[in-house]
Amino acid sequence: xxxLLMGNLNVGKSTLFSRLTGINVIxxxxxxxxxxxxxxxxxLGREIVEVIDVPGTYTLEPISxxxxxxxxxxxxxxxxxxxxxxxxxxxxxxxxxxxxxxNKPMIVALNCWDExxxxxxxxxxxxxxxxxxxxxxxxxxxxGEGIKKLVSYLKKARKNPIKLKRKEKWAFIGKIVKExxxxxxxxxxxxxxxxxxxxxxxxxxxxxxxxxILSFFVVRFIGESLSRIFDxxxxxxxxxxxxxxxxxxxxxxxxxxxxxIDGKIDYLxxxxxxxxxxxxxxxxxxPYIISFYFVLGLLEDSxxxxxxATLVDTILHKLGMHGLAIIPMLLGLGCNVPGALSTRILxxxxxxxxxxxxxxxAVPCMAQTAMIFAxxxxxxxxRIGIIFATLFIIWLILGILLNxxxxxxxxxxxxxxxxxxxxxxxxxxxxxxxxTKGFIFHALPFVFLGVLAMNILxxxxxxxxxxxxxxxxxxxxLGLPKEAIAALIVGFLRKDVAVGMLLPLRLNLKQLIIACTxxxxxxxxxxxFVTLLKELGIKDMIKSAIIMMVTSILxxxxxxxxx
Amino acid sequence: xxxxxxxxxxxxxxxxxxxxxGREFLRKLEALNIRVGKIIKKITGQPFRGPIVIEVDxxxxxxxxxxxxxxxxxxxx
Numbered sequence: 143x144x145x146l147l148m149g150n151l152n153v154g155k156s157t158l159f160s161r162l163t164g165i166n167v168i169x170x171x172x173x174x175x176x177x178x179x180x181x182x183x184x185x186l187g188r189e190i191v192e193v194i195d196v197p198g199t200y201t202l203e204p205i206s207x208x209x210x211x212x213x214x215x216x217x218x219x220x221x222x223x224x225x226x227x228x229x230x231x232x233x234x235x236x237x238x239x240x241x242x243x244x245n246k247p248m249i250v251a252l253n254c255w256d257e258x259x260x261x262x263x264x265x266x267x268x269x270x271x272x273x274x275x276x277x278x279x280x281x282x283x284x285x286g287e288g289i290k291k292l293v294s295y296l297k298k299a300r301k302n303p304i305k306l307k308r309k310e311k312w313a314f315i316g317k318i319v320k321e322x323x324x325x326x327x328x329x330x331x332x333x334x335x336x337x338x339x340x341x342x343x344x345x346x347x348x349x350x351x352x353x354x355i356l357s358f359f360v361v362r363f364i365g366e367s368l369s370r371i372f373d374x375x376x377x378x379x380x381x382x383x384x385x386x387x388x389x390x391x392x393x394x395x396x397x398x399x400x401x402x403i404d405g406k407i408d409y410l411x412x413x414x415x416x417x418x419x420x421x422x423x424x425x426x427x428x429p430y431i432i433s434f435y436f437v438l439g440l441l442e443d444s445x446x447x448x449x450x451a452t453l454v455d456t457i458l459h460k461l462g463m464h465g466l467a468i469i470p471m472l473l474g475l476g477c478n479v480p481g482a483l484s485t486r487i488l489x490x491x492x493x494x495x496x497x498x499x500x501x502x503x504a505v506p507c508m509a510q511t512a513m514i515f516a517x518x519x520x521x522x523x524x525r526i527g528i529i530f531a532t533l534f535i536i537w538l539i540l541g542i543l544l545n546x547x548x549x550x551x552x553x554x555x556x557x558x559x560x561x562x563x564x565x566x567x568x569x570x571x572x573x574x575x576x577x578t579k580g581f582i583f584h585a586l587p588f589v590f591l592g593v594l595a596m597n598i599l600x601x602x603x604x605x606x607x608x609x610x611x612x613x614x615x616x617x618x619x620l621g622l623p624k625e626a627i628a629a630l631i632v633g634f635l636r637k638d639v640a641v642g643m644l645l646p647l648r649l650n651l652k653q654l655i656i657a658c659t660x661x662x663x664x665x666x667x668x669x670x671f672v673t674l675l676k677e678l679g680i681k682d683m684i685k686s687a688i689i690m691m692v693t694s695i696l697x698x699x700x701x702x703x704x705x
Numbered sequence: 706x707x708x709x710x711x712x713x714x715x716x717x718x719x720x721x722x723x724x725x726x727g728r729e730f731l732r733k734l735e736a737l738n739i740r741v742g743k744i745i746k747k748i749t750g751q752p753f754r755g756p757i758v759i760e761v762d763x764x765x766x767x768x769x770x771x772x773x774x775x776x777x778x779x780x781x782x
Contacts, residue, residue, distance in 0.1 A: 200736035200737060201732075201735075201736045203732060203736075205729070205732055205733060205736060229763040230738075230762050230763050230764055232738060232762060233737065233738035233761075233762060233764065236736075236738075261763065312740070337765070338748060338749075341748060341749060341758050341765065342748070342749040343749065343751055343752050343755075448767075451767075452751065452755075452756060452758060452767040453751065455751060455755050455756050455767070456751055456752065456753045456754065456755035456756075459755075465756070465767075553769075554756075554768075554769025554770070554771050554772050555756045555767055555768070555769045556733060556766070556767070556768055556769060556772060557766070557767050558737060558764055558765070558766055559758065559764075559765040559766065559767055560764075561763070561764075561765075
């Protein structure tokens with residue numbers, strides 16, 4: 143059996159889905175589309191049934207891709223749980239009536255029941271049930287209230303194929319709302335006041351700035367703490383690595399353990415598969431990945447991001463994008479791969495191209511950022527600031543240029559801003575786990591590959607050959623030693639490993655800043671490259687790549703002159 | 706007196722009187738329950754021709770200026 147969860151956006155559908163299903167959730171694209179949906183399993187009596195979180199829609203009419211997919215999925219489902227928001231009955235019921243028309247067994251979860259109570263909204267469940275002809279169960283997905291009852295009522299799901307025209311639907315909804323809903327005026331709650339304050343520019347912009355700065359420090363604090371713990375744990379591993387180092391020799395030792403620094407293993411510089419190859423991803427990068435995605439999950443699930451998107455909409459329109467394009471940028475700060483994937487939320491190809499290109503060029507991923515911090519920290523935070531300020535300026539200038547050069551315009555913003563909600567903590571942790579798992583499985587193999595490739599490139603002498611050819615650019619224009627070319631090559635596999643490779647080169651501060659900036663801009667890592675290629679297509683990817691290389695040479699030379 | 710949503714003062718409630726635009730535009734509005742006869746409240750407008758934020762029932766919606774211009778309302782007294 144296949145159960146479909148259907149409803150408007152921002153009605154707590156995903157939280158309900160988290161409640162119903164176990165840990166094994168699969169996120170995939172609907173065949174032939176870029177629309178994502180979630181699939182999970184649930185125990186119903188003795189049976190294991192499939193639960194699908196259908197993309198949120200307001201209607202079944204084909205307004206966007208989400209509706210087209212929802213209609214297709216509807217045909218493949220056996221039972222519908224229509225999730226509706228009790229604080230917004232009227233709007234939600236339109237989809238409910240459309241779903242009833244499809245003549246499938248259906249049950250209604252009247253979610254956000256507690257919120258409705260707080261807002262002074264009273265709904266007569268019995269009457270609503272009678273008018274709709276299907277069971278209606280009040281639920282609070284956040285706390286779990288009513289979920290058991292909802293599950294036990296699944297077998298009582300009913301069909302009630304009432305067919306109405308559009309106008310008749312609204313008239314019927316008007317009648318339902320009038321009969322079942324009573325609203326008592328209540329004073330604004332704290333969250334409601336906060337909702338208004340964070341969307342008005344005069345208060346919203348300062349608050350938004352504080353939230354972003356605060357997020358940065360929380361990410362850094364959690365990241366540093368975790369990093370210290372993981373680093374400590376490596377103390378127990380060092381004897382094993384030393385023992386291996388003593389018993390291996392030649393090429394194998396070179397690859398697995400790497401170069402000893404002052405007679406000892408240096409986890410950041412030795413560049414062996416079993417030293418740097420596991421230390422960098424686990425003790426340097428993973429802590430920041432975890433802390434970044436944790437904070438991002440809180441921002442997402444509280445409903446803050448659409449507000450941020452509205453506040454920055456004006457600026458982003460100057461760069462040829464919607465306010466919502468802030469989401470690929472933020473996600474890109476974690477890892478450029480999900481950043482590239484999330485450009486799909488933008489409607490037009492032009493917007494997706496600009497967003498993907500800007501993200502790939504100017505948004506460093508957390509793996510790289512963590513390494514930049516690790517290497518430049520001794521020089522102080524101001525120096526690190528130069529890199530990020532440069533990237534931000536590139537982002538702005540390039541965005542304005544692209545917006546003026548590329549034909550076409552940016553469609554207008556039109557989006558719902560959901561109310562603030564306390565995030566469902568288990569849901570946040572589940573998402574964090576999925577994303578961290580994604581990082582471990584996608585990134586670790588590439589770290590190994592990167593370290594391996596670097597060793598092979600060195601021992602075979604390929605590096606010195608390439609270094610000779612490209613030395614005019616690297617040495618003359620960018621002011622870097624020609625050995626730095628190795629880092630640029632490995633940067634295609636993993637940027638964090640590449641930043642690490644700068645360490646043994648004994649660069650001065652200026653060279654380090656230039657090298658770190660160039661490593662961000664010149665080309666995405668292979669995982670991002672493959673994703674971008676799929677998302678943009680080969681033609682746009684080539685365009686994007688040309689922009690990347692030209693920008694990196696220009697910016698690198700510029701920094702080399704002024705610093 | 707009908708005025709464009711753009712000219713509605715901040716914090717003021719109004720009844721929607723007329724929506725001008727193509728079928729797709731109207732459907733988009735309707736999906737979010739922005740229909741003739743509904744009462745809406747203007748929460749704010751973002752500076753430098755940024756989007757207008759309105760409240761309809763218990764939902765807030767950000768609407769680009771060009772779209773907001775085509776929504777005509779009558780302010781509540």
